[in-house]
Amino acid sequence: MSLSEFWDGQAEAWGRFARTPGHDAYHEGFNFPAFLELVPAAARRTLDLGCGEGRVGAELTRHGHSVVGVDSSPAMVAMAQERHEAVVADATALPFEDGAFDLVVAYMSVMNLDDPEAGLREAGRVLEPGGRLCAAVVHPIDGAGSFEGDEFVIRGSYFEPEAKLWESDRDGIRVSFLDRSLPLERLVHGCEGAGLLVEAVREPRPSIDFVAANPGAERRLRVPLFLHLRAVKP
């Protein structure tokens, strides 16, 4: 099943998952606020790569960004269009001119692309000189292993991580996830191939308040779950 089919088939459930306040606590209280610390203030035009139902673009719009989203799932794009401009497109063939954007945001999408390197090359192409890419991904360490009790264990290979298929079923909202991850080398090599220089990397840790409200999150004070990077097109 392609990435597009995987998400298109559960777009309605994903819409409720993403739009029910408090439901996606790790996004609201941990991942996204940390990610925003790397995202530049609004300028000319922002591309949201893998926009899904549009929650990232909606927030950037509130901060004054002029956002266009792309996603390969038509059902996702239809939802995103309720919040900002969005088009159906493959990340490896973006329907935009070279240098059309000064910011590309890819929030939890690059590692899931069928061809991440090609997606990053396209991101580099549509950026103007001086423009920036901000990406959030599953941390390569988390992708390589899992917790067994309090210990984090890598049994396979960090270099060739297996995708993790899991299901969230809470409060009548059931969504499947297929989390892939990329070793750091592939991620940075992809930026290199796209002509981008990595200027900042973050491995966010949850706040004490978040840990208090979310049992299990204390483990993320020891082992990173997300990785954020900002790259610039020189």
Next chain:
Amino acid sequence: MTWEDEARNWIAWARTPRHDAYWEYSPSFFELVPTPGRATLELGCGEGRVARDLGDRGHRVTAVDSSPTLLEAASLADSDGEYVLADAADLPFSDETFDLVVAYNSLMDIEGMPGAVREAARVLRPEGHVCVCVTHPLADAGAFVSREADAPFVIAGSYFGRRRFDETFERRGLRMTFRGWCYAFEDYSRAFESAGLAIEALREPRQRDEVVTADPPEARWQRLPIFLFLRLRKVAHHTPLPTLGGE
């Protein structure tokens, strides 16, 4: 002065052929190193094998170390290079002196890593490069439970936070104590960032097949990286970028 205390041990350790991982990993590190310019600086040269290997590749090398015994050994072994006793966080060179700075397994041994990175950037010309090898932050965060090729790698403590390491190894009649610091990748990234250095290339080298053939348990290091290689470029200092968060 930890490296001065270990100087004799280190000279024997580093100069015994194929005794440590340098022999296996350094060729792929040199693939990241730019072609020689006018002047190359090596930080924390020890007994000098990296400086000599750079010299063999055409680099005009100035090398610094804080251990007098190691520096003397390095200088005696190489009549071409210039060897200078200095603290990496306080280099006796003017701004923009070098085209390239190399720090091979030294940043994590230096007391103030961010200060050394800042000094490296200062003595580098604009658009110059810094090439770095450090112990991989993942390898520092945990351990394989055994020497088996498929042994699980376990993080029982924390990946985060600056932590001390102090470990003594005995191998084939040689003994060496390593003392330094472990960092998360973000710690290095923040040091580079505040020094005006951006990451141009990054490698997580795998143990080589021929080494694994000779010593099958080394296949562990084809599953997980033991070192991290980086090539950084000195970029023009911008005013801090306004972001949507609190930074």
